[in-house]
Amino acid sequence: MSTSQEPQTRQRGEIVRLPSGSLRVKVYAGIDPVTKKRHYRTEVVPPASDPAKQRKQAEKVRTRLLSEVDENRQVRTSATVGQLLDEHVQYLSVEENTLAGYRSLIEHHVRPLLGDERLGRVDAKVLDSFYSELRRCRAHCRGGRYTEHRTDREHECDDRCRPHQCRSLGNGSIRKVRAILSGAGKRALRWGWVGVNPFDMAEPLPAARPDPQPPSPDQAATIVNEAWADLDWGMLVWLAMVSGARRGELCALTWKCLDSDTGVLTIRSSIAQKGRKTWEKETKTHQQRRITLDEQTVALLKAYRQHCAERAGIGTEMPGEARIFSTDPVGRSWLKPDTVSQRYARMCSRIGWDMNIHQLRHYSATELIASGVDVRTVAGRLGHGGGGATTLRVYSAWVAEADQRAAGSLAGRMPELPVDLAGTNSFSVSQGNEASGGESPYQKIAADLKGSIACGVLNPGDALPTVAKLAERYRVSAGTAQRAIAALRAEGLATVSRGRRATVADPAVSVDAAPAEVVSLRNKRTAT
Structure with missing residues (x-):
């Protein structure tokens, strides 16, 4: 292809007329930090009827x-997005x-979608198209029809091998993708690959809407009763509910983490865990925290x-x-976090619910806030970032009074222990119950x-x-009043139905309404 050089004076950059009539502008931009070759900025001006204006x-x-x-x-490199990401992940400290x-x-x-795109060509339109495709189909099917097989290995197809249906990539995953690209762009900016971060031109994503979905008090009581059928499992579920600790933190606990005298549990x-591999690491916020436990839980742990x-x-x-x-x-090995999650999900599935163990953290936080504990204290107990980090920086002022009040408030809102545990010779909590000071x-x-x-x-x-009248009369929370109604229902003294006020049960039609979980647990413990 032949080109003709426009006559011009000695100046930086050049303007070249192409056979199509367009003008190509070329400016030297230094040495490419990736390829180590001379890097140029180029742009083409389309043909025009008036050469002077062109x-x-x-x-x-x-x-x-x-x-x-x-x-x-300017973009100082011809590197692609894929090349930048290859370099970026090598330096991540996560x-x-x-x-x-x-x-x-x-x-x-x-x-x-973006791996072969040059950094210099990434603009707002490219990013909008990219995120639009992520929201359209996570498989990037381009509109084609095919069968999604349950495995890549040779197999006989069954009902798990289904025709492909387009599903959006989750909002959480899209936010992670954006964070990855933004971090890579910042690194490229520090390295001198680009003059500005091209990935910051993306349209802001809507803020995430939290949806914790904690168990209700009635559900929590059923979960506790079901878990106590196995002593070890019941203790884990109970402590998860009281402390709000993450599953990995529960698995890492040793007995020296518990100070029985002060009732403080140190995380x-x-x-x-990744696959079958497990290892011990720092907490999610990379900081230790201490949680004050109520007297009943301390007695249980003792x-x-x-x-x-x-x-x-x-x-x-x-x-x-x-x-x-x-x-x-003898406690030399730890439980696998995935095993804990799977067992909890199976237990809830037997009851008829689709739940995960992380919701016990939401339950703990919800009950603490409902009982009037300030948010800063709740964040400190749960080890949350942001507010939790601020709380930990003023730890000495936090733990003395507010955390003690938090422990007592949560203890009053916890589900009642199965009735037969206190009568078991090998596992008695009578000391803790006496120390609690009477009825809740x-x-x-x-x-x-x-x-x-x-x-x-x-x-x-x-x-x-009504629950509202009971809460007002006794100066308690609605959750506490609701637990009182649930206790009457468990004894067969009240009839409760959705959308209607609770009524006094009729003895002529009422049967022994003791929870089936407690009866089953009592029978199992007696048999052993």
């Missing part, structure tokens, strides 16, 4: 390119699981520690280095209602006071 437009383009080069705002997730998003969603580390020691045949107390929750009788608020409300029923003030079929 030439004037080309001069403006040349002036603009030179200005961008002088102000270091957890192994997080890095694996980033690599998966890059390989499945970024590289197929020092967490167990991470009795459980003695029970574990007797079971292992190592005396009356487990050593401090032993894991609180372990498949090894919901038990007092339930006792008053029972008295009204017994003396005839409330007759079968009469409506019980």
